[in-house]
Amino acid sequence: MAVHWLLICHGLITLIVVVSFLCGQWPIFQGTPISSIHRFITFGAYQYFLKLVGAVFGDKGINSILSVEYYCCDRSNPILQIIYLAIIGSTYYIIVKTSFQYIPGYYLSGVHRYTSLLAVAIGILLFLLTSFSNPGTVTVDNVSHYLSVYPYDNIIYTKKECSTCKLPKPARSKHCSICNRCVARFDHHCGWMNNCIGERNTRYFLAFLLWHFLICMYATIAIGLVLAGRLKELKIVYILTVYYGVENSFRSLAPHIIQWLLGSYNSQILLMVFMAIVSLLLAGFFAYHAKLCLTNTTTNETFKWQDYVSWQKKLSEARASSVALKASIDRMDSERKPPDNKCKSFFRRSPLENTEAVAKNNVYDKGFFHNLYEVIFPVPTRASHSHTKSKSG
Numbered sequence: 344m345a346v347h348w349l350l351i352c353h354g355l356i357t358l359i360v361v362v363s364f365l366c367g368q369w370p371i372f373q374g375t376p377i378s379s380i381h382r383f384i385t386f387g388a389y390q391y392f393l394k395l396v397g398a399v400f401g402d403k404g405i406n407s408i409l410s411v412e413y414y415c416c417d418r419s420n421p422i423l424q425i426i427y428l429a430i431i432g433s434t435y436y437i438i439v440k441t442s443f444q445y446i447p448g449y450y451l452s453g454v455h456r457y458t459s460l461l462a463v464a465i466g467i468l469l470f471l472l473t474s475f476s477n478p479g480t481v482t483v484d485n486v487s488h489y490l491s492v493y494p495y496d497n498i499i500y501t502k503k504e505c506s507t508c509k510l511p512k513p514a515r516s517k518h519c520s521i522c523n524r525c526v527a528r529f530d531h532h533c534g535w536m537n538n539c540i541g542e543r544n545t546r547y548f549l550a551f552l553l554w555h556f557l558i559c560m561y562a563t564i565a566i567g568l569v570l571a572g573r574l575k576e577l578k579i580v581y582i583l584t585v586y587y588g589v590e591n592s593f594r595s596l597a598p599h600i601i602q603w604l605l606g607s608y609n610s611q612i613l614l615m616v617f618m619a620i621v622s623l624l625l626a627g628f629f630a631y632h633a634k635l636c637l638t639n640t641t642t643n644e645t646f647k648w649q650d651y652v653s654w655q656k657k658l659s660e661a662r663a664s665s666v667a668l669k670a671s672i673d674r675m676d677s678e679r680k681p682p683d684n685k686c687k688s689f690f691r692r693s694p695l696e697n698t699e700a701v702a703k704n705n706v707y708d709k710g711f712f713h714n715l716y717e718v719i720f721p722v723p724t725r726a727s728h729s730h731t732k733s734k735s736g
């Protein structure tokens with residue numbers, strides 16, 4: 344029995360740590376232990392560690408730690424790529440070791456031994472494709488092409504030159520300080536891929552996210568079916584109802600079955616929980632990026648639009664008459680506003696609030712299908728087609 348509680352505690356702690364790490368900065372968690380844990384994991388623990396190193400090894404120790412940090416966070420390096428391969432490799436190995444002995448089983452045929460390997464292989468292939476493909480580096484040869492394909496909207500993009508590359512900066516491009524190059528239709532620099540996500544590899548990145556979400560779902564369901572098969576093969580329900588006289592209803596059987604599963608197949612249960620959490624995170628991440636693609640925006644542009652909207656707000660506030668402004672300031676001084684509802688403020692601060700402004704002003708949004716087409720067939724591919732067409736025509 345103690346083992347079960349240990350397992351449940353382990354699962355709960357893992358869940359709290361994962362949620363705190365990934366979502367602790369969300370306004371909805373402000374002032375809760377989740378945000379404190381997030382601060383500790385992302386910043387606090389490192390600061391304490393630096394202080395400890397300083398106390399033991401002095402400035403030399405701190406400097407060497409800072410240079411390691413610079414290499415890991417601010418320079419192009421394969422650390423996260425290796426971690427990704429280790430995670431996918433070890434997870435697949437654990438599944439093979441713990442669950443393949445039950446395949447074929449009551450609900451799963453032997454073919455899943457091979458389809459699972461194929462699914463992982465395709466996942467790694469998509470990872471390599473995203474990692475090592477050209478994201479759309481702006482060069483002397485293609486800069487004029489990108490300048491003509493992406494016109495300046497004069498809202499979030501104006502005519503500029505990259506001070507590092509010494510090249511004109513096409514609209515929608517950004518200079519990546521980690522890769523030290525300008526990337527067309529820049530989305531973000533992905534540490535896991537050790538590559539920028541831009542005009543040419545957004546399609547691979549989206550496929551990677553979708554495929555990994557599907558793999559995790561597949562693993563969760565397959566392991567679930569393995570366990571259901573074991574229940575059936577070992578006639579657990581029959582034994583419980585006939586030998587132990589447990590009433591044959593879901594409510595009375597469920598606790599016994601869960602207890603039996605936790606006792607006999609705890610590694611499979613842990614794998615299922617892990618896979619389900621990861622698949623949920625991937626689903627959210629994929630949905631976010633799919634929405635960006637369908638509206639022809641990028642992660643980089645969402646921040647730019649946020650700045651634009653807040654700048655617009657400030658501008659309209661400044662335009663208000665000084666009397667009205669003064670009156671509102673007086674009112675603000677005299678009345679204390681009730682604190683915002685956590686849920687309300689969560690949505691208020693969400694970047695989704697800017698959707699209207701983006702939809703109204705985004706000149707690159709050319710409709711649902713065209714936007715999707717642009718991501719799947721990046722501009723140089725299409726442009727070279729139209730170029731050859733016009734040449735031949």
Ligand SMILES: [Zn+2]
Pocket residue numbers: 505506507508509517518519523524525
């Ligand atoms: Zn540049």
Ligand SMILES: [Zn+2]
Pocket residue numbers: 519520521522523531532533538539
């Ligand atoms: Zn980069």
